[in-house]
Amino acid sequence: MVEKFSAPKGVSEYFPPRGRDFETAIEKLLEPVRSAGYQLIELPIFEDTELFTRGVGGSTDVVTKEMYTFQDRAGRSLTLRPEGTAGVARSVIEHGLERGQLPIKVFYKGPFFRAERPQAGRYRQFFQVGIEAIGADDPALDAEVIYIAHRALQNLGLKNFTLKISSLGDGESRSKHRIELMKFISHIDLDQESLDRVAKNPLRLFDDKRKEIIAAMESAPLIRDFLSPDSQENYESVKSHLRNLGIAYEEDPRMVRGLDYYTGTTFEFLHHGLGAQSAIGGGGRYDGLLQALGGSQLSGIGFGLGIDRALLALDAEGITLEQERSGLDLYLIPLSPASKITSVALLAKLRESGLRVDMSYGDRGLKGAMKSADKQGAKFTLVLGDDELSSESVHVKNMASGEVVSVKLSASEISSFIKKMI
RNA sequence: GUGGGCGUAGCUCAGCUGGUAGAGCACCCGGUUGUGGUCCGGGAUGUCGCGGGUUCAAGCCCCGUCGCUCACCCCA
CATH class of the missing domain: 3.40.50.800 (Anticodon-binding domain)
Structure with a gap:
């Protein structure tokens, strides 16, 4: 017997009969996306490493310790995409889509890669579907994007998920908040590792699961109290659109997203029953991303939904995807x-x-x-x-x-x- | 990177205080010549993760190693 191979550590694979569920799940998630006028954008799985360090942000774990980076034969540094938005932004800029009809509405689906320690619902290669709407800074569009994600999960058959939203405000709001937050944090006794994280992004402390940190952060200053009048108005408008659409949401002023480019509206869809990883999707607005990547000063908003986790959520709810016309004639x-x-x-x-x-x-x-x-x-x-x-x-x-x-x-x-x- | 759990047939697992492997499911064949699902009978399948040690004897004990898994961290 020759030695057998096994898949690289931590990747998700779908083979029959599960492969059919995987395929069906993607189709179901995409129905509401297509019906809202979003069109496919198919992008490379690897990009210039710099795109992610600049786009996603050097303070994020994703960039600092989770990227699959390698050199090609000419010595260029390339990275397997850890998320979808940076690539979309790059393509939009590169091909001048930003000079055409706005907003640009695109969706993508495919594998993404992060070199993390695998566990339930967390894989090194995982699958997402996502959408981006670029070029219109309109609260109604924020609401549309959240609505589509919500519809997509519903269309899959999921029921027990919740939506959390927040606003990170504009640059002015964030810098005021940051100053106060840093002041507050300086009074907390922290270990070196936490201090390092705080130095990169103090918001991360809101996400810490340790009891003593949660307790200490109880009275921390929240971004919602620092929103500029414009940001405040914008946020209220998004919420009123959501209510209008009949979407139940919960405000979470302590929500932290893992990528640096988010501004303004941010949101997360959570599902309990997947193990420790409860986010099945999330997204938000990004005001500075296009510009940071050499494009024009356009804002965008989008989401990513994890297919692997959506399938786990279906299992947890005991839902079987109905296959249309399965079996042989x-x-x-x-x-x-x-x-x-x-x-x-x-x-x-x-x-x-x-x-x-x-x-x-x-x-x-x-x-x-x-x-x-x-x-x-x-x-x-x-x-x-x-x-x-x-x-x-x-x-x-x-x-x-x-x-x-x-x-x-x-x-x-x-x-x-x-x-x-x- | 840190910690816990687990590695026995394709799958799920059992294996008592150490005596050289078993069940269920799945699979294949058959139950009088060419018609499935139930039932009955039969069959194939494992270097018991790998390496070393203790022992007359190890799947069971000890050491190491690899792998998987869950959790922290982080996130989809």
Whole structure:
């Protein structure tokens, strides 16, 4: 025996029958996205490393210790994308989309990579669908993006998720808050590791799960008390749109997002039942990102939803994704070498006629082949042996009723017979 | 990076105070010649994660190692 391979540590994989759920989940999540006019943007999985350090932010864990970075043969530093927004922004700028119709509305789906220690719901390669609406700084658009994420999760069938929102305000609001927050934190006794994190981004302390830190942060100054009049008005407007849309939300002034580019409206969808990782999606507005990447001064907003976690959430709620038209319409069972030749040709023609058809490969016995047809959920089976060849008629069995009917041995006759019955 | 748990058939696991491996599911074949789902009978499958040690004897004990997993951290 040669040594067997195993997948790289911490990646998520979906194989049958789970692969079908994965595929279906993406489709369901995307329905509300498409119906709101968002169009696909398909981007590279690796980008210039600098795009992420500058875009996502050097103070984030994502950039400082979770990137898969490598050099190509010419010595360029490339990184497997840890998130989607930076790449979208890059592409928008590079191809001048920002000079066209605004807002630009795009969606993406695919794998992302972060070199973390894996655990329940956290993988090194994981899948997201996300949208970005760039070029309109309008609270109604913030509400739309949140609404779509909400609809997407609902459309999957999820019920037990909650939405948390907050506003990080504009630059002025944030710098005032930061000063006060730093003052407050300087009175807390912290270990070196926490001090390092605070130096990079004091907000992170709000996210600490240690009891003593939570207690100490109880009376910390909150951003909502530092919002400028403009930011305040904007935030109120977003909330009123959400109420108008019938979206239940909870305000969480202590919410922290892991990426540096967020400004203004931020939000997170949480689901308990996934283990320690409770966020199944999140996003927010980013005012300075485009400019930081060499583009124009356009603001944008978007979200990312974790497909892996959404599937775990479905499990937790005991929901099975309903597959439309699953299983085979027909299963062919050839019983002799001669009938096999006919079967192979017949199989192709039936498939071309739009039916889902498979046949028994490997010269199995009739009984075994029937069993296999049953396992695959075939609605009809067709037995083709030497007798059928000479009489030019085949036996088609309805697997649900057990009824067997003779049909003329011709692809079009069989096809129309099956189509009539299903 | 830090800590806990676990590694026995494809899957889920059992294996008592050490005596050279088992169940259920799944899979394959058959139950009188060519028709599935139930039932019955039969069958294949493991270097018991790997390496070393203790012992007459180790899946069970000891050491090491690798892997998986959960949690911290962080986040989708």
